[in-house]
Amino acid sequence: MHRCLKSVLVLPALAAASLLLTGFTWSFGKDKCASAIELAQKLPATTDELQRSRTETEILSLCSDGAAATYVQGVQAERAGNLDGAIAAYRRALQQEPNLAAANGSLGMLYQHKGLTDDAAVELTKALTSLRIPAYHKALGKVMTERRFYALALYHYGEVLRQAPDDAGAIAGQAEVYAAQGQIDRAMDEYRRALLLVPAHEQASLDLSRLYLQQNQPDKALDTLKKAVTANPRSAPLHLALGDLYDKRGDKQQAEYEWLLGGKKSAAAGTPAAQPGGIARGDQLAALGEIERAAEAYQSVLTEQPDAVIPYERLGTLYFKAGRDGDAITAYREASYRNSLNADVYYNLGRLYEKRSQLDEAIVSYKRAIERKPDHADARLKMADLRLSRGNVPEAIEQYVEFLKLKPESADIHLKLARIFLKNKQPSYAEDSYKAVLKLAPDNLEANRDLASIYRNKGENDKAIALYKKALQLQKDDAETRNALIALYVKEKQYDDLTVLLKQAVEIAPDDPNNHYKLGLIYDFNKDYENAIASYKSAIDLKADHARALNALGRVYMKSGRLSEAREALEAAKNADPNLVEASVLLNNIQDDFNPEPRKLTKKKGKSSKKSTAKKGSRTTKSKAPAKAATKPKKKNQ
Template identity: 35%
Template sequence: MKKVQALCPDGGAALYLKGVSLEAQGKNEDAVAAYRNAVAKTPNFLQAKGRLGLLLLTKGNREEASVLLFDAARQQDDPRYARALADIFLEGKLYALALAQYRQAQSAFAGDVALHLGIARSYTGLGDQQHALESLREALRLEPDNVTVHLELAALYQDGKLFDQAAAHLRQAIRVAPANANAHFRLAQLLEVMGKRDEAEQEYVLAGVQRAVTVADHLKRAAKYEDAGDFALAAAEYGSLLVKNPDTAGVREKLGDAQLAAGRDAEALSAYEDALRRKEDSSRLRYHLGTLYERKGDLDEAVANFAAALRLDPGNSDAHRRLADIHALRGELDEAIASYRELVSRQTDNPINYLKLARLLEKRHAYKDAAAAYDKALALDSSNSEAHRSVAFLLLRMKQPEQAERHLRDALQIDPRNSQARDALISLLVKQKRYDDTVLVLEEDARLNPQSADSQYRLGVIYAFKREDDKAFRQFDAALKLKPDHARALNAMGKLYLKEGDRDKAREAFAAARKADPDMLEPVELWSKLSADSKHHVKAQKSRSSKPAKKKKSTVKERDRKKKGGKRSSKR
């Protein structure tokens, strides 16, 4: 560590090691700052990104952590990153993604009960109860007295109508944690379902719950829990009501809503389906069913339920939107466009709907209609950088460069870091041979992205094109300091050396470019040509050395010599 800090005290590696040391000392806030600085210095420093992501996750900053961890996990085989991503995906109810990440981390965390619980919950979310049971049994083998595992097993067995097994696991949980009111309450409910009312009464007492005696009491208590945000308890009240009064109308939908709010998708789906079997249908219920099936990946069922929601209530905008998005995902453009046209006719003040409609129309090659939809979206929200960029791309396709340029500049005015808009503007200006304007855009890009080797390189290219070799050399040099194996910058540097007569330096640059990117043909050809001509060049140089040379301006070669401490001669 001391050696790294001595060689490069302000570099990304030194900052990363500083972060590791601070983290080991328990100074997590300082470690976060160090890792952030390391990433800022070296954007592709995956270890720094990964450790920063893990720390941010412990602080509850899941959104930023997920971006960092995904970037690190994609390029570096570290099971810690996969494990952390799995937990994030599970919390977001992205069950298939969570399961894939858990599987990737499983060999490294084979003895971790929490990982097996995560796998089980992922399978449950996907509706695969058998594999969920297998994962929970493995977790129980690792830790036989884990209360959470017993409770999860009880829930799965109860869903499968295996009441005796469910009760056994609830009793095991109570044996380990006698004061666990939730376990007592769940066992009481289960015993009621099994017809063991006296035993159920005892468990209700141990749970500290006063049993309601009327439907109104249950509904009142459930509403109270919902107002307090305790949806699991609200669901328990609705469940208790249905045990005693199974024919109470409308309660199953309420039960489904509470389960959905509590994050219990499988239980919510079961409650809604039960309501449908009893002919308790509604647009709202169908919409929630569609959402649950969409989460499971069953798009056919999702479409059927969203369509049913619209039949019951044509004004259900959320159902229109979800149906349109699924049609678009499937490539069913006509159906998606029809859904969004219906949506914008009902919600005339929502710019996002117009933006989505415009993109669908553009895919359908209905360019005039798409442009009109983009204009409507921008009329409602002129500060949307992506809308300006999208309409600009469409206008370029429609051969309207002046209007496209206006929108591209608007996009960059709103969001200077909109790289797609900037690249399109640069391309447009180059095609129009407006090189001075191109330089201004590229200079701004280089200022905004000082750590981007590509940004420095592109500015160097335009300087070289304008024959401003000094500036071009500085930019290529800046790119290579950020990324020493930047093939295109090495190639461009080789061209500058070749232009000014330093064939040795040119040969070195082309060789380095070839090594950095063997598929890049230009440096290979130039390098080969130089190698073949080397003997001829030496003879020609000797021949020219007998003739007096004119004074020249400072060249790239001479600047390079100065950097190494050489002296500039006044005569050749």
């Protein structure tokens, strides 16, 4: 009986391991870096400067090389006026921890400040999924107004006012939306309400005075601007607007005085800034948001100088920022025809073409931007993305490499390049790129996992295991990483580590029957049958028809000689899954061991029929012996 059981029940190590390669759920205790992340998420809502400083110091001390610390570095760079450095730091922080909403918010605010409305909208929206910060709503409201999504703009301004009813900026933002929708009276009421709260509010004063002028109420416009410059005497836009208004009323002396306070040179000098239609005048009006008047100023230059390039460049930028894409394209084309040397003209034109899905034109524009300015990193990145999207991988790689020469701290582009190399079967280049990612962002999940896979394919299993373990620390429910680590533990015969991994899975998700089943398998493999039985039973308690756990339990009972219990478990396994072949095989062996004779009858039909005939003719062994003796002499005589 025992020989039969042994031949059926021996399982190869790899077969057992293959059953382990399914998902787990991970969740470890909070560490210092997790605490630092929590503190970082609270920073945007902290208004007390002393408290902010203390929090930043605590974050840096808790986890000096984590995502939260990188975020704090961005905050400090932004505070020092290094906006590009701040953007780079926020992006690195998000590479380390994609769910760091505070970094999304800060990045979105800077994008909005730089006029990158599409990028700002993405980052601010991500931030608001976790952090209901009024400043984020206000910035997104401004973005939506510029993009003419007025309903969304009003929603975000409304969210600000729900938390801070006296926020003059949000009230002025609502007024701007109402004005854009033609609700002039309502807009004027909102501007007045904002100025009651903050008399020095620059934009509300400028916008309200402009509306008064549109309504043919110049005295009210003048009164509004005078009150504004009294409350905000250092505002150059307010002084310039007041000077323009005095100029319209014929008070040249007062106009000159206000223009001087606003930083404008004397008109008597005859400089372009003083000319009503000059480039400088157009720039001033553009800064005040006077789109139409700025455009008229630029066009007045073209009346006298039709071949001038700069007015078209300025017009293109004016319309580009205002969201008037068609007018911007027309102006930028004119600048391009006149052989503009301004790389941003071609870069912005490329973005406009790309927005309209005119990809060939976009590629040409980005190429010309790079020709004008070889170190135009953003143009190279746009060119690389377009080349990649159209399947031109070699040129895409070339542009990504050139971009990284200009901005080597861009971990996200190193990661993209690594994946391109890996997809195109260039593992050595991919390895270098992944190492560059991990140098900039050691906690990048994808880089740790993908580089581990490269090492695993090269047979450098120790390195692969170290990186997979790091990846699991970063994302404890990463099934892909966990399965790869399990396979390596089996291959390297690190069964103790494997057992720890499986025990952790049970501790993390005790209600998952598969976790108990897989832990039972490793106990089973190590011949720890009592623990194996306990684990299989736990799986069955959670899921009564868990066919594989029932089958494994029956198999262990057979190994332990508990055949009646084995039969019960295996029959339950067969009922749960009629296609489970092993359960049927094991059941047949149990039946053979209970009644071995029928098994012999079915295997050797010829011999059994002979014996059956002999038994019918003779019932004793004595009658058989003479028969054999009688035949032997006869054989010799023949």
